[in-house]
Amino acid sequence: MxxxxxxxxxxxxxxxxxxxxxxxxxxxxxxxxxxxxxxxxxxxxxxxxxxxxxxxxxxxxxxxxxxxxxxxxxxxxxxxAIPLPGQQDLRTLERTLVISATDYTQHLVALPLATALRDWAPGVRLKIINIESQALTRRMQQGDIDLALTTSGYVPNGLTSIALFTEEYRLCSAHLSIPQDQALALSELAGFDFVVTSPGTADFKGSAQDWFERRGIERRVVLSVPSFYMAQRALQMSPMVAFLPARLPLLAGVYCLPLETQPPGYEVVAAYHPGAASDPLLVQVLSWLQNRF
Structure with missing residues (x-):
């Protein structure tokens, strides 16, 4: 009883x-x-x-x-002692924050956040996992993932997102036989073998595929990899080309090729479940991300 x-x-x-x-x-x-x-x-x-x-x-x-x-x-x-929403003291909070992100946003966004957390939430541990695409909404609803760092086009229904910054593409290679002294026309790209990065989806389209199709350009995509690191390693090992984010640090030997027309950029966002909107830790994290980027 x-x-x-x-x-x-x-x-x-x-x-x-x-x-x-x-x-x-x-x-x-x-x-x-x-x-x-x-x-x-x-x-x-x-x-x-x-x-x-x-x-x-x-x-x-x-x-x-x-x-x-x-x-x-x-x-x-x-x-x-149970706090009301927004009344938790982040300096005494002890929990794990789980962020799902691509290797690009892990490096550019999540790691700087890990350093910042030590200042205003020292009891919070940060777990960074690879990007989740198939079950992101469900896993966020269950509390398995707190935040996703992804692109606006990959935010599934049921989640809320805030824009962090707009990223640009750059055409990259590591094969010195490709001329670097003049801008390439888009039509010339049909003659190259492409590697595309498809984190979580493993397809051969890449995020700029629609832009090429609207211009009647058919790329020859021969390799799909789950991370930008693997894409760069592939460039180092073969005469392929790839579109990489402009803010991504390049590995040794990888360089940018000039293009007459650049594909459009994309929006990097932080996505979360609306049920966590009042979480004081998430509110602080989102505020920090927006101020940082």
Whole structure:
């Protein structure tokens, strides 16, 4: 029957143990003496003990009731300590923040955030995982993932996102036989083998595919990899080309090729579940990201 105990009954028990009087307990709780007596009778039924016996002008706790005093007070103190939304002290918060991100945003966004967290939320541990695409909404709803760093076109239904910055593409290669002294026309790109980065989806389109198709240009994509690091390693090992984010640091030997017309950029966003919108840690993280980028 313990599981049927209610907080108001525990408060009544606590005040009765402190005052030793039904009338004084009623005054302290702001209720009638009849209400206190009703709660006491309910407690006696649930706990199987008289809890209090008459003594002079008041009531005296039984041995069992006295044994409960410390535990009851601990429960009430713990409940009182539960913060309301927005009232948590981030400096004393202890939890794990899980961020799903591509290797590009891991390097550019998540790692600087890890350093910043040490200043204003030292008890928070940061877990960075590879980008989740198939079940992102469900995993966020379940609390498995707190934040996703991705592009605006890959935010699934059911999530909220804020824009961080707009990224530009650059055509890159590591094969010195490709001329670098003049800008390439888009039509010339059809003669190259491409590697595309498709984190989480593993397709051969790449994020600029629609732009090429609208111009009637068919690229020859021969390799799809899940990370920009692997794309650069592929460039180092073969005469392929790839479109890489402009802010991405280039590996040794990888260089940019001039183009007459650049493909459009894309928006990097931070996505989260709307149910977490009032989470003070997430609010602070989003504020930091927007101010940083």
């Amino acid at each position: 313990i599981e049927k105990l209610e907080l108001k009954q525990l408060r009544t028990l606590s005040v009765l143990l402190q005052t030793g009087s039904i009338s004084a307990a009623a005054e302290a709780l702001g209720v009638t003496q009849q209400a206190v007596s009703a709660q006491l009778n309910r407690l006696r039924s649930l706990l199987g003990d008289d809890l209090f016996v008459r003594s002079g002008q008041g009531i005296a706790p039984t041995l069992y009731a006295r044994s409960l005093q410390t535990q009851v007070q601990q429960i009430l103190t713990a409940v009182q």
